[in-house]
Amino acid sequence: QQQVKQSPQSLIVQKGGISIINCAYENTAFDYFPWYQQFPGKGPALLIAIRPDVSEKKEGRFTISFNKSAKQFSLHIMDSQPGDSATYFCAARVGNFNKFYFGSGTKLNVKP
Amino acid sequence: EAGVTQFPSHSVIEKGQTVTLRCDPISGHDNLYWYRRVMGKEIKFLLHFVKESKQDESGMPNNRFLAERTGGTYSTLKVQPAELEDSGVYFCASSRTGKDTQYFGPGTRLTVL
Numbered sequence: 001q002q003q004v005k006q007s008p009q010s011l012i013v014q015k016g017g018i019s020i021i022n023c024a025y026e027n028t029a030f031d032y033f034p035w036y037q038q039f040p041g042k043g044p045a046l047l048i049a050i051r052p053d054v055s056e057k058k059e060g061r062f063t064i065s066f067n068k069s070a071k072q073f074s075l076h077i078m079d080s081q082p083g084d085s086a087t088y089f090c091a092a093r094v095g096n097f098n099k100f101y102f103g104s105g106t107k108l109n110v111k112p
Numbered sequence: 113e114a115g116v117t118q119f120p121s122h123s124v125i126e127k128g129q130t131v132t133l134r135c136d137p138i139s140g141h142d143n144l145y146w147y148r149r150v151m152g153k154e155i156k157f158l159l160h161f162v163k164e165s166k167q168d169e170s171g172m173p174n175n176r177f178l179a180e181r182t183g184g185t186y187s188t189l190k191v192q193p194a195e196l197e198d199s200g201v202y203f204c205a206s207s208r209t210g211k212d213t214q215y216f217g218p219g220t221r222l223t224v225l
Binding site: 002004006032034036041042043044045046049089091093096098099100101102103104105 | 116145147152153154155156157160168171203205210212213214215216217218219
C-alpha cells in the first residue's frame, strides 16, 4: 500500500506559468515532508522541505503548501522555466534519520 | 565535498546471475540508505545502515538481496540469483546524523533479462 500518493503523473506547462504538484498521505505520524527534484541521469536532490507545524514555505520560485487537516501538501513552481523540466518526488518521513516514503513522481515539462 | 557515488551506472544481466552494486556515501555520513525505483513507480525504501549496523531492513524484498557495509564506509548490495522483477533503478543515499537531508547518488540501472 502506497503511503504517499502523488499527482499528476505528468505535467506540461508553458514558460512563465505555474506548475502545481499534489501529494496526499494517511499516516499522521509523518513529521517531515521533503520535495526532491531529479534530472535525467542524476539522483534525486532535495529541493525544499516542510514540517507539519507550518502551513507554507517559500524558497525563491518554489513554495510548499501544507494542509494538515486534509493530509495534503503541494509544490508550486512560479514562473516555470524550461530548466525546471525534471521529475519531482514528494516524500514523507516518521522520525529523525528514518526512511522516506516517496510518491510515484511527476514528470514536468516546461515548454519554451 | 564529493557526492554519493554508485557503481556501476548500468548493469544488464541474465536471470539467475549475480550482481553486486556498490555505493560510496559522502564522507562523514553515518547513515546510508538503499532505495529502488521500479518502472516509473515510487522510490521504495530497501534498508538503512547506521555505520556498519543494519538499522532497518524492512524493505528488503526477499533473501536474494544481501546488503553489507563493512567498516561503516561503502556499502554493497548483492542480488543472487537475480529475477526479472529485480529490474529497476537502485539508489543509494546518505545523511549525517542529526540532519534531515538525505543525499542521493545517481543510481544504478539494473536490467535482468
